[in-house]
Amino acid sequence: MPTTLELPVSAPRLPGMTWLLGAVVFLLGLLLSIALHEVGHYAPARRFNVKVTQWMVGIGPTAWSTRRGETEFGIKWLPFGGYIRMVGMLPPAPGTPPGKVRRWSTGPLRSLIEGAREAAWEDVGPRDHGRLFYQRPWWQRVIIMTGGPAMNMLLGFVFLSIALTGIGVNTAQPTIQAVVAASPAVTAGLQPGDKIIGYGDASVRSWDELTGMIRADAGQPVTLTIMRDGVTEKVPLIMGVNGQGGFLGVQPAYAREHMTPVEVAGVVRAAGKEVAVGVFHLPERMVGVWQAAFSDAPRAVDGPIGVVGATRLGGDVAASDLPVADRLLFLLELLGSFNIAIGVFNLIPLLPLDGGHIAAALLEGMKRGIGRLFGRRWTRPVDVARTIPLTSAAALVMVAMAALLAYADLVNPVHFTS
Numbered sequence: 001m002p003t004t005l006e007l008p009v010s011a012p013r014l015p016g017m018t019w020l021l022g023a024v025v026f027l028l029g030l031l032l033s034i035a036l037h038e039v040g041h042y043a044p045a046r047r048f049n050v051k052v053t054q055w056m057v058g059i060g061p062t063a064w065s066t067r068r069g070e071t072e073f074g075i076k077w078l079p080f081g082g083y084i085r086m087v088g089m090l091p092p093a094p095g096t097p098p099g100k101v102r103r104w105s106t107g108p109l110r111s112l113i114e115g116a117r118e119a120a121w122e123d124v125g126p127r128d129h130g131r132l133f134y135q136r137p138w139w140q141r142v143i144i145m146t147g148g149p150a151m152n153m154l155l156g157f158v159f160l161s162i163a164l165t166g167i168g169v170n171t172a173q174p175t176i177q178a179v180v181a182a183s184p185a186v187t188a189g190l191q192p193g194d195k196i197i198g199y200g201d202a203s204v205r206s207w208d209e210l211t212g213m214i215r216a217d218a219g220q221p222v223t224l225t226i227m228r229d230g231v232t233e234k235v236p237l238i239m240g241v242n243g244q245g246g247f248l249g250v251q252p253a254y255a256r257e258h259m260t261p262v263e264v265a266g267v268v269r270a271a272g273k274e275v276a277v278g279v280f281h282l283p284e285r286m287v288g289v290w291q292a293a294f295s296d297a298p299r300a301v302d303g304p305i306g307v308v309g310a311t312r313l314g315g316d317v318a319a320s321d322l323p324v325a326d327r328l329l330f331l332l333e334l335l336g337s338f339n340i341a342i343g344v345f346n347l348i349p350l351l352p353l354d355g356g357h358i359a360a361a362l363l364e365g366m367k368r369g370i371g372r373l374f375g376r377r378w379t380r381p382v383d384v385a386r387t388i389p390l391t392s393a394a395a396l397v398m399v400a401m402a403a404l405l406a407y408a409d410l411v412n413p414v415h416f417t418s
Contacts, residue, residue, distance in 0.1 A: 022318020022331065023311045027079060029335045030307065031057055033155055034082040037342065040151030041144055041354075042084050048140045051131040054085040080307060080402070086144075087124060088132025089357070091381040134381045138365035145357040152343030153268065159336030161264045167329045168256030172207035175253040183249020188237035190250060191228070198225025207252045215245035268340060275344040278304075286401060293408035301414050306405030309413050310338055316416035330416070351384060351391040360384040 035057045045052050051070065056062075058076030065074025076082075124132065133141065175195045179185045196204050199213045200223060218241040226233050240247035259267070278285070285304050291297040305313070317330045349359035364382040371377055 016319060019315035019319040021315075022327075023315035025318070026314025026331060026334065027311050029159075029331075030310070030338065031079050033152065033335065033339050033342070034058075034079070036151050036155060037148045037346075038082045038084050040147035040149070041086075044140075044144045044147045045084070045086055045133075048136055048144065049131055050133050050136060050144065051087040051128055052084055053087060054083070056084070057082040086133045087128060088134045091134040091383050138361040138368065141361040142358055142365075145354045145361070148354050149343040149346045152339040152346070153272065156271070156336045156340035156343065157264060157268050159332045159339065160267055161261060163329045163332035163336065164259040164264050164267065165261065166258075167325055167332070168258040169329065170254050170323075170326060171257045172252040173255050174204050174207050174210045176250045177253040178251040180249035180251070184237050184240045184247065185249040188224075188235050190224075190226070190235065193228070195227040196224055197227050197232070213246075214239060214248050218246040220246070268336075271337060271340045272344050275341045279345065279348065282401075286404065289404055289408045292412045293404065299408065299412045299414055304401075304405060305414060306402060306409050308406045309409030310334060312409060312413050313416050320416060350394050351387050352395050356387070356391070357384065 038055055038057070042052060042055055053071060055071055055073045056065075056076055057074075058079050059081050060076045060078040063075050063077045065072050067073070129135075133144075136144075173195075174197070176185075176190060176192050178192055179190055196210055198204055199210060202213070204210045204213075217239045220239050222237060222239050224235045224237065226235055237248075240249065282304065285300070288297070288300050288303055292299040313334060314331055317327050317334070320327060322330070346353050347355040347358070349355040351357065351360075360382045367382070
């Protein structure tokens, strides 16, 4: 059963109401995922009594907000990210004015904007002592910053569970739906409804397994074991030959197969590993995106895709000729895959991503542990602000990649075809 979507390129289609509905549904699902990613940070931050002043979905000007206690909850106009602002994400530098800390947040784009300001300070009062992010134990900071990516991985599991366990994948079965005229199957007397359960001395468990056996035995005598009307029969035949190898001449019946939660967890693990490997090849893949955007080069269907492209795919899936259940299946798989990608990408140990803060907290924990071994007490937090020049460069690269993906998704997108 496939664990990733295969998305062939097709000619662009004019958006209709069904297409727009699919695009909007996917975008709303993505916004929900972003909001819950920030909940993954917010919930443990509040549990550990860290002061959180903002929880925002999107970037840019604020479209709507409300204040609950000390936190402002809101939605921005541009759906390209989100953030929470925890006071004291960067420890104070030498020369910091009394009662102030440097402003920072969990969103890469937001952090880039704040880092570019000359006076990115926040006021802190006596009541905030002990509630600043950098003042919390290193393990609490790891939990807080891991919460966002962990939420994305959980959402990936939930979306894929609904798709693969709840709906199920329409899968070819080793049961005959139709027999091709003038074929070895006709000569042997095979009929629609026959279930092929054995091939020679081997058991047959799936259509794909049966297909591989057939193609490997072109022109060879073979004995099939079938189940017909509850009775097991042996059927000898001579396998045919075509351009792909062996040829039997039957078409399979289809049925929905439902994965167990353990199998879905395996799909999530495999997809996460695939994304992690893809991160190492991201520069060369972005070269392919550049070529597809600014030349006649084809767009790689297994290459990077941005929010714009994924939203367009959501519209393409909704407007396809597939049954409604299969359209919903692909939309859920798309949302699940996107969440897994977001979760893994955010774990890269580089600011302004969550992984950068996790790495800094782990480094501080290691230093404190080594200090205890040698009878020395480590009191200073790791100053992640020293990496701000590198952070700004990394954030600019991310913005440039996002812009390139958005442009490529507009001028040379990947389309879904059923």
